[in-house]
Amino acid sequence: MIEAVAIYAGCVLLVVGALFCLLAAVGVIRLPDLLTRMHAASKAGAVGGGMILLAVPLVSLDGSVALRAILGVMFLVLTTPVSAHLLARASLKSTDNVTFTALDELGHKKDPSL
Amino acid sequence: MTPADAVSLASTIALLLLGLALLLSVVRIVVGPTLGDRVLALDLLTVLAMGFVGAVAIRTGLTLYLDIAIALALLGFLATVAFARYILSRRVAGKQQP
Amino acid sequence: MTQIIFGVALVLLWAAITANFSTPNLVLGAVLAIVAVGFLRRSFSEPLRFGKVRSIARLTGTFVVELLISAFRVARIVLTPDLQSALRPAIIAFPLSVKSDAEIATLANLITLTPGTLSVDVSEDRSVLYVHALSFTTREAFIAEIANGFERQVKEVFA
Numbered sequence: 001m002i003e004a005v006a007i008y009a010g011c012v013l014l015v016v017g018a019l020f021c022l023l024a025a026v027g028v029i030r031l032p033d034l035l036t037r038m039h040a041a042s043k044a045g046a047v048g049g050g051m052i053l054l055a056v057p058l059v060s061l062d063g064s065v066a067l068r069a070i071l072g073v074m075f076l077v078l079t080t081p082v083s084a085h086l087l088a089r090a091s092l093k094s095t096d097n098v099t100f101t102a103l104d105e106l107g108h109k110k111d112p113s114l
Numbered sequence: 115m116t117p118a119d120a121v122s123l124a125s126t127i128a129l130l131l132l133g134l135a136l137l138l139s140v141v142r143i144v145v146g147p148t149l150g151d152r153v154l155a156l157d158l159l160t161v162l163a164m165g166f167v168g169a170v171a172i173r174t175g176l177t178l179y180l181d182i183a184i185a186l187a188l189l190g191f192l193a194t195v196a197f198a199r200y201i202l203s204r205r206v207a208g209k210q211q212p
Numbered sequence: 213m214t215q216i217i218f219g220v221a222l223v224l225l226w227a228a229i230t231a232n233f234s235t236p237n238l239v240l241g242a243v244l245a246i247v248a249v250g251f252l253r254r255s256f257s258e259p260l261r262f263g264k265v266r267s268i269a270r271l272t273g274t275f276v277v278e279l280l281i282s283a284f285r286v287a288r289i290v291l292t293p294d295l296q297s298a299l300r301p302a303i304i305a306f307p308l309s310v311k312s313d314a315e316i317a318t319l320a321n322l323i324t325l326t327p328g329t330l331s332v333d334v335s336e337d338r339s340v341l342y343v344h345a346l347s348f349t350t351r352e353a354f355i356a357e358i359a360n361g362f363e364r365q366v367k368e369v370f371a
Contacts, residue, residue, distance in 0.1 A: 011124035081324035091150030
């Protein structure tokens with residue numbers, strides 16, 4: 001009984017995670033510039049990928065698999081913001097065109113030596 | 115619906131959704147327009163591939179696939195860091211030799 | 213003392229992940245744990261206190277909730293038919309009151325994964341964090357929200 005409930009919960013988590021992944025991809029296509037796209041990819045992507053990883057132990061019901069999945073999710077959650085931050089920083093310093101912003105407090109403070 | 119049916123149905127739906135997502139991020143890689151956009155889409159592509167491998171792990175019941183998914187996440191992170199450093203260094207090199 | 217607890221936890225984690233509690237595997241885990249603790253030696257400058265563990269747990273809890281909210285909010289914005297009016301992107305200079313590297317790094321990571329915000333850059337003198345917002349209302353409200361939310365909790369963890 002408990003096993004069946006866990007399996008159904010895992011199925012729901014898998015589909016919801018896949019849906020978030022799809023929304024991340026739609027966001028990357030639809031949003032107007034790099035920084036707004038980064039919002040979609042880093043948040044929805046991390047949540048979607050993490051949900052799919054957590055669905056695996058719910059379906060297989062194995063302790064060591066659960067531990068590995070949790071470690072994988074922790075790793076994903078720790079590294080996604082770091083890579084998003086690095087990419088945002090690198091592309092802001094290499095191209096000066098922030099195309100679509102209402103207010104830009106970084107723009108006029110940009111270090112002229114860079 | 116038995117649990118086995120549910121797993122089969124859910125993994126089919128998830129694989130379809132992820133396939134569509136992979137296609138969309140490939141479109142962004144091709145369209146661009148800047149290098150940053152392409153790197154971002156590649157980063158998303160590795161996360162999506164990780165999700166795909168996870169869905170395959172659930173479908174086949176082989177949890178060994180989970181290790182592949184985690185290794186893929188690690189690889190995607192390192193690739194993005196390397197690309198970010200490349201974008202920064204390209205800027206510096208371009209400045210030295212205009 | 214903290215180092216020994218950390219090392220033992222690492223060995224147990226290694227054995228659990230590899231699903232193998234045999235002696236050779238435990239020895240291999242111990243060697244890896246000693247190497248890891250050796251690399252991290254300088255991070256153990258202060259002992260782990262119970263209050264600190266509790267504030268870390270609270271920060272983690274807030275973070276998970278905020279992460280889920282942010283994913284839903286991004287999803288809603290992505291699915292809005294009229295994107296131009298739903299978006300009001302901005303880069304805002306957030307004055308940092310936390311000073312150490314670890315605190316700034318933690319805060320920046322938390323900001324990136326919470327609703328509508330993405331940390332972009334830190335100024336050279338580490339006094340300002342540049343944050344990109346997906347749809348902001350006013351600058352003051354935005355800054356107050358981060359300062360009263362995550363920054364205070366991060367300070368509690370590292371205090």
